[in-house]
Each structure stands twice: as structure tokens, then as C-alpha cells.
Amino acid sequence: MSVTLPEHFEDFAEARREGFLKVKELKDSGKNVCGCFCQYTPAEIIRAAGLYQVGLCGKSAAPIKTAETRLPANLCPLIKSSYGHALEQSCPYAYFSDVVVGETTCDGKKKMYELLGELKPMQVIHLPNIPDHERSLQMWVSELRIFAKGLEDKFQTTITEDGLNESIEWCNKERIQAARIYELGRYEPPAITGVRMHDIMEGEQYMFDPQEKYDKINAILDQCEKNWHNGEAPFAPDPKRPRIIVSGTGLGGTAEKTIHVIEELGGAVVCYEGCSGISSRRRLIDEDRSRDPYLRIAEKYIEVPCAVVSPNTRRLEQVAETVREWNADGIVSITLHSCNPFAIETENIRRVCNQMGIPLLHIETDFTPGDEAQIRTRLGAFLEMIRAEKEAAHE
Numbered sequence: 340m341s342v343t344l345p346e347h348f349e350d351f352a353e354a355r356r357e358g359f360l361k362v363k364e365l366k367d368s369g370k371n372v373c374g375c376f377c378q379y380t381p382a383e384i385i386r387a388a389g390l391y392q393v394g395l396c397g398k399s400a401a402p403i404k405t406a407e408t409r410l411p412a413n414l415c416p417l418i419k420s421s422y423g424h425a426l427e428q429s430c431p432y433a434y435f436s437d438v439v440v441g442e443t444t445c446d447g448k449k450k451m452y453e454l455l456g457e458l459k460p461m462q463v464i465h466l467p468n469i470p471d472h473e474r475s476l477q478m479w480v481s482e483l484r485i486f487a488k489g490l491e492d493k494f495q496t497t498i499t500e501d502g503l504n505e506s507i508e509w510c511n512k513e514r515i516q517a518a519r520i521y522e523l524g525r526y527e528p529p530a531i532t533g534v535r536m537h538d539i540m541e542g543e544q545y546m547f548d549p550q551e552k553y554d555k556i557n558a559i560l561d562q563c564e565k566n567w568h569n570g571e572a573p574f575a576p577d578p579k580r581p582r583i584i585v586s587g588t589g590l591g592g593t594a595e596k597t598i599h600v601i602e603e604l605g606g607a608v609v610c611y612e613g614c615s616g617i618s619s620r621r622r623l624i625d626e627d628r629s630r631d632p633y634l635r636i637a638e639k640y641i642e643v644p645c646a647v648v649s650p651n652t653r654r655l656e657q658v659a660e661t662v663r664e665w666n667a668d669g670i671v672s673i674t675l676h677s678c679n680p681f682a683i684e685t686e687n688i689r690r691v692c693n694q695m696g697i698p699l700l701h702i703e704t705d706f707t708p709g710d711e712a713q714i715r716t717r718l719g720a721f722l723e724m725i726r727a728e729k730e731a732a733h734e
């Protein structure tokens with residue numbers, strides 16, 4: 340079936356490359372850029388300070404050799420790639436960042452930030468490790484205030500309550516829109532491919548005009564819904580097609596050998612679970628302007644379902660809810676080599692899957708192509724097994 344692709348899809352796939360020029364234009368026009376690595380980064384405070392936020396997570400194996408001149412080889416590739424780019428000045432986003440924000444998440448990242456601080460001006464926000472305690476929330480609020488004060492001092496600006504409130508409301512609007520992207524995967528057949536969902540979520544980090552970005556994403560979503568209602572969904576109807584949730588981290592550098600292959604082999608990635616997945620998008624910041632905006636921002640970000648906090652029970656509940664709501668047949672958990680938090684937590688997710696009667700496939704990988712064939716074989720067998728079970732259930 341020939342399908343009409345929403346016209347802005349390509350804009351998002353190209354956004355990272357084109358963003359190189361845009362970030363230079365921003366700098367030429369006197370704007371300040373804030374590089375960040377993590378879903379714990381409080382976008383509302385950065386926006387209220389008048390800065391442009393850009394993602395710096397390394398997604399390529401190219402700078403890893405350079406990074407290994409200073410970092411241990413058996414470290415997660417995302418950390419090495421991010422640091423390597425900064426060291427060899429091969430990433431324009433890192434190069435043009437006036438300040439880089441890091442959070443004390445996993446051990447590798449927080450120790451790398453100490454070295455990165457020799458190359459770039461850094462602000463490190465200390466993350467409480469126990470998400471559900473009141474004392475953690477209080478500590479997190481004070482960390483966010485320290486962070487805001489650091490930006491005010493560095494950029495000689497004032498972050499006002501009005502500015503924070505306006506940013507909270509805008510970022511909530513963007514979250515509602517992002518949740519809508521994932522919700523297109525609930526359709527049967529899905530109204531968007533998982534590859535396209537990923538392209539949009541990756542590309543939007545490199546589009547710097549918020550209103551233009553918002554309007555383009557809305558146009559895509561409207562078109563996807565229209566196509567679906569006109570019988571032009573990107574997938575042909577097939578009730579036996581495996582509906583897969585992709586979970587984990589590091590997708591930016593591994594998508595081609597994982598999510599692309601799932602869909603090439605006849606599966607559909609219907610939703611993403613993890614720090615930038617559906618639950619984070621649905622959890623909005625309280626817009627009650629009579630309450631302290633720092634507390635409201637802290638309440639939201641302390642709930643990021645990242646494996647670096649313990650216990651991370653909220654994530655497990657969210658996985659179960661997402662499986663039910665997206666009618667998923669299986670989970671593919673993608674983790675990076677040497678990422679202990681996510682690799683260990685995959686066992687907890689496997690237990691959730693066992694309780695729900697669906698299978699889980701754990702893929703541990705990096706940014707090199709060496710394991711592509713092996714991953715393809717494992718994904719093929721996993722999808723075949725699910726398809727066979729669905730066929731048996733339909734007989």
C-alpha cells in the first residue's frame with residue numbers, strides 16, 4: 340500500500356544535521372546555549388533563564404577512541420561518546436554550549452562530568468537517590484534553586500516567578516503533544532511507525548523555534564490520524580503482527596540495528612518506555628501559580644523513571660500500565676554495555692512481563708555495527724515466537 344507521509348517527517352529526520360547551522364546562527368545573534376544530557380534536566384528553569392537547550396548525549400562510536408585516552412574502556416559508550424565529542428571538539432552542540440548541565444545519575448556520568456568541567460563551564464545538579472522520600476524532595480528543590488541561581492549569576496539575568504510559570508505551562512503543552520505521538524501507537528494497526536516516533540522525538544531536540552516545532556509536530560499528528568481514518572495507516576491490517584514496547588536507554592545510537600529491524604521484520608514498535616517514554620510525557624507539572632514553582636518542578640522531575648534511583652517501583656507500575664494500555668505482545672529492553680543500572684533493572688521488568696504473560700528480550704549493545712547480524716537473528720526469533728503464539732490464539 341502506498342502511504343502519504345506527513346510532509347514534515349523529513350524535517351525531523353534532518354533536524355540534527357540542520358541544527359548545526361541553526362545553533363551557529365543562535366550564537367551569532369548573541370543567544371546563549373545550554374547543553375544537557377538527561378531527562379532530569381529542568382527545562383523550565385533553562386527556558387526561564389532565556390537559554391536555548393540542546394541535547395549533548397553521544398550517539399556515535401567515532402569519538403570513543405579519543406575518549407579512551409582518558410576514560411576506562413569498559414565504560415558505557417554513551418558516556419565515552421559524549422566526552423570524546425567534547426574532547427576532540429567534533430560536536431558543534433557541545434562546542435557552542437555556553438554552559439553544560441549534568442546531573443549526578445550513574446557513577447560513570449558523574450565522574451565523567453568532573454573531567455568535562457575542565458573543557459566546558461559546567462553546572463552539576465545533585466540528584467537524590469531515593470525518589471519517594473519527603474527529604475529527597477526537599478533536597479531536590481534546593482538543588483534546583485542552586486542551579487537557577489548559578490544560571491542567573493553566569494548569564495547576568497533574573498529568573499522570575501512569572502517566567503517559571505510561563506515555562507511550566509509551555510513545557511506541559513509540549514508534553515501533552517509528545518504523549519499524543521506515542522498514543523498514535525495504540526491504534527490497530529498503529530497510526531505511526533515506531534521509527535517515525537523515534538525520529539520525531541530525537542529531531543525535536545535540535546529545533547530551536549518552539550512555536551515552529553510545535554506547529555510542525557501538530558501537523559504530523561493530524562496527518563497521521565487523517566491517514567489512518569482514510570485507510571492509509573503505515574502498517575497494513577494484520578491482527579498477528581507483534582506489538583512491541585521498546586524499553587531502556589541509549590536508543591539514539593542504536594536505533595538502526597534495533598527498532599528499524601523490529602519493523603523491517605514485521606513487528607510494530609507501538610510505544611517507548613523509559614525516561615523519555617510515555618509516562619514521563621503524561622506526568623505534567625502542577626500549574627497552580629499559588630504554589631512555589633521550584634517545588635512543582637521538583638515534584639515532576641523526581642518522578643523520572645530512571646534506573647539510577649532505588650527503589651524504582653514507579654517505573655515497574657508504569658511498565659505494567661503501558662503494556663495493558665498499548666495492548667503489547669512483548670517488550671524489547673535495550674541497554675548499553677557497562678550500564679549496570681538498566682541491565683540489572685531489566686530483571687525487574689522481566690518479572691513484570693512474566694506476571695502479565697508476555698515475553699521480554701534483552702539486547703545489550705553499543706554504537707558499533709559488530710553485533711548487527713546477531714541482534715537481527717535474535718529479534719527475528721523473538722517476533723516469530725510472538726507471531727506463532729498469536730496465530731495459535733486466533734485458531
Ligand code: BJ8
Nearest residue numbers: 377378415444445588614645678
Ligand atoms: S534519566 S536514562 S537520560 S540518566 S546508559 S549514562 S545510565 S551507564 S543515560 Fe539516562 Fe538521564 Fe536516566 Fe534518562 Fe549511565 Fe546507563 Fe550510560 Fe545512561
